[in-house]
Amino acid sequence: MKNINACRQRFMVEAVTPFLSIKGRINFQQLERYGKYSEQRYRIQFEKPFDFMAFNSGLVRQHGSGHYIIALDPSFIAKSGRKTPGIGYFWSGQAARMKRGLEMLGVAAIDVDNHTGFHLDACQTLSDNHPGKSLAGIYADSFTDHAGQLLELSSIAVADAWFTKKPFIDAVCGAGFQFVGRMRDDANLKYLYTGPRKPGRGRPQVYEGKVNHKDIKAGYFHDVELADGTLATTAVVYAVSLKRNVRVVRVPFGKTHKLYFSTDTEMEAETIVRYYRLRFQIEFIYRDAKQFTGLENCQARSENKLDFHFNLALTATNVAKAAHWLSIPKEKRASFSMADIKTVNHNALLVDRFFSTFGVNPHLKKNQKLVKELLLYGTIAA
Numbered sequence: 274m275k276n277i278n279a280c281r282q283r284f285m286v287e288a289v290t291p292f293l294s295i296k297g298r299i300n301f302q303q304l305e306r307y308g309k310y311s312e313q314r315y316r317i318q319f320e321k322p323f324d325f326m327a328f329n330s331g332l333v334r335q336h337g338s339g340h341y342i343i344a345l346d347p348s349f350i351a352k353s354g355r356k357t358p359g360i361g362y363f364w365s366g367q368a369a370r371m372k373r374g375l376e377m378l379g380v381a382a383i384d385v386d387n388h389t390g391f392h393l394d395a396c397q398t399l400s401d402n403h404p405g406k407s408l409a410g411i412y413a414d415s416f417t418d419h420a421g422q423l424l425e426l427s428s429i430a431v432a433d434a435w436f437t438k439k440p441f442i443d444a445v446c447g448a449g450f451q452f453v454g455r456m457r458d459d460a461n462l463k464y465l466y467t468g469p470r471k472p473g474r475g476r477p478q479v480y481e482g483k484v485n486h487k488d489i490k491a492g493y494f495h496d497v498e499l500a501d502g503t504l505a506t507t508a509v510v511y512a513v514s515l516k517r518n519v520r521v522v523r524v525p526f527g528k529t530h531k532l533y534f535s536t537d538t539e540m541e542a543e544t545i546v547r548y549y550r551l552r553f554q555i556e557f558i559y560r561d562a563k564q565f566t567g568l569e570n571c572q573a574r575s576e577n578k579l580d581f582h583f584n585l586a587l588t589a590t591n592v593a594k595a596a597h598w599l600s601i602p603k604e605k606r607a608s609f610s611m612a613d614i615k616t617v618n619h620n621a622l623l624v625d626r627f628f629s630t631f632g633v634n635p636h637l638k639k640n641q642k643l644v645k646e647l648l649l650y651g652t653i654a655a
Contacts, residue, residue: 299567
């Protein structure tokens, strides 16, 4: 990376290690207990800015397959107190209700070929920094601020049904992306008129009537088979709420259907559904970070420290994935397990301390088998 001195570089390497090794809460006191630096130094270094987008983008290019889509999704962060910047009531998907705490918008690169996700950057939702803007507008600003760096990875943006709003999609498409998402099952759509133009004066006919989802007109929607064998239908229609033409894919879901769409009308139906389903990989990043790398453990009340902690906890999952999973040939990989990686790193931390204390050389040939056994102690059996 550019514009990073040796001192900061050493700190970043040292900071990631305890995030992947400490069992339990990860706060400044714990970092001092397990790390090399004092609590005060961790506090000072967390206050300084760091370009996580550049770091993670470089990591993705070095270890990924090259075929990516950009996913974004907010995540609720539990936080108590009254003095923390940005604290308020936000939607918690886990609790299925509004809860008091913090929220961040995460952006991830989804590796299509490796079927996994990499965190790129997270930005805390702070309404005071965007006066007069709706939540969709705040999300759009946070996303388009990194448009140049994101376009170097992919021009396809994917998000869940909440983001299917005209202001957000206009901002994303205006920044050079194509958007893939999901609509309401009863979305207001219109057929496009493809017949001959009628003679005489007047505006040419553009639409052929409203789409009745319970009675689809013959000849407009075409049958397609998805990768899992599901039979779906697709068509290019006009989305009234978005005020633009989109390609829609109707996928059967029990007695009803789900509507997936893309602002790129030339995109194949199977690709639209596949990209949208891969969006869920960003949820696994949040899950691993909350359960294993202390995403919700920061006790600071500084906006900069919170931002650094959130991004470092999420970046630690990238480092673990690159070092312990993507380094294995694809045909030999098992399922990615953050629990096993955390256990191995915790064991390595303790073993290193024991060996240095007792003066044992772990690199001797006769000790290699025992060292490996100690490192794998407590991992999940295959």
